[in-house]
Amino acid sequence: MAATRRKRKGVERSPGQTTHDAVYEALLGRILSGALHPGDRLPSERELSATWKASRNTLREAIRRLEHARLVSTRHGQGVTVQDFRRTGTLELLGAFLQYATDDAERAAVLLDLLEPRLHIIEQLVVLASRRATPADFEALAAAAAAGEEAERSQDPARVAAAQDRWLQALVDAAHSLPLRWAANPLLEAVRDLLERLPLLMPLEPSFTAYTRGVLEGLRRGDVDAAVAAARHFHVVADQNLRSALAPG
Amino acid sequence: MAATRRKRKGVERSPGQTTHDAVYEALLGRILSGALHPGDRLPSERELSATWKASRNTLREAIRRLEHARLVSTRHGQGVTVQDFRRTGTLELLGAFLQYATDDAERAAVLLDLLEPRLHIIEQLVVLASRRATPADFEALAAAAAAGEEAERSQDPARVAAAQDRWLQALVDAAHSLPLRWAANPLLEAVRDLLERLPLLMPLEPSFTAYTRGVLEGLRRGDVDAAVAAARHFHVVADQNLRSALAPG
């Protein structure tokens, strides 16, 4: 009788996932995959709550999240309309978009176009860090770099990703710019989310060690150009790797 | 008896503003102004709904918005905790932060630090537009530039702001890059929100006409460097204006 011990009614949901999480993910997928087009009206809250066997209040929470992600817009009395996320979206959509996208060519184009903004943000971080980093920031950067070298020796993709993330966080700290940090957060999060959803991309990242060393040395010597060049070199290589990986498929 | 015709109970709210809008704005202000510190626990949903004389469900919607704005995090069974928005925030907070911030020096620093990322994004947009703009994009850019000239002649700050926005939107369209558009959206929105909340900043923006003309001509001639230089010049002047305006206060 274990099978009947499930909730009276309800959506399938992974552990740690709430009901509105599950509904949100499902509707997200239907919009990002193109099953729902911009301008389409979603069924009414009452219909959706019947379809998903969830209460209307719970369903409204899912709709709120879609609204905040700019995937839909709601108007009192009129209903919920699917928006053109390509036009109105933000980087928070990136990971989910790459997962649910049905057009392989577009997916590849988006991945390639992501690298340039990432590089530019990192360059800005390096420039600001060279002007503003404190001794404590240098320590954190050096520690992150060391952790990165060790992670790369371990060959464990998850550890490498964590180390890269730590390095970038230290760099963001060292730049001491609220707007830049706020601009960088969604992008770094998108990359993190992306590597989590599509771990196959990880091996394409070139060696991190030479990069962190170069940036750190440049910053220490006060040689901004050298530091920026080191960062740029890493990402140019990453760009090329990705290009050649996407070229055949 | 008109005064008693208000809702039975309820928060004061402007017309067109929903109840959770009002609660959200209030809590937002308390967090951004520093009245609530990172790590603090919010009162429980039941307490808050009593305080605000709103139902628990309505209050939950406000909390959801705070959560999505990364101002708080909620955990089942534990409560709602104020997060360190300076670390975890995004550009969506910018307008509200500048409005509610209590530290004038920090506010000025944030404004100044905003200009550089904005310039860099616009430079990237120009570079991509030079590679990818279609004839239709050129038409839209030219139309936006013309509208900008007219708006500047009218001396109406609101119209000038709208024209700048239209120009930037056309530039984003012309760049044909989903990630860059998604990165630019929150920033453009932040600037829009900012000018709305603090209209006094508007007059500091230098003439827009020379800028749009320079960029457009550069793009048409295929001279990327000239186009980028024109954009950069505009924003360097804007930067200087803002610096000198903030220097005395």
Place this chain on the structure above:
DNA sequence: GATACGAACTGGTTGAACCAGTTGTCAAGC
């Protein structure tokens, strides 16, 4: 002293009722 239980929190979910905008229908009036 370690462990297990349970009360008293917390947020998550439910469903029914009602309030409040929006839209289209259809009859009354011109």
Place this chain on the structure above:
DNA sequence: GCTTGACAACTGGTTCAACCAGTTCGTATC
């Protein structure tokens, strides 16, 4: 015939009261 206006019948917004489900911590038990 055309306009006008009231009224259904939608839609989302809000409220309420109850219950489900994690978390914490004190206390009774072994």
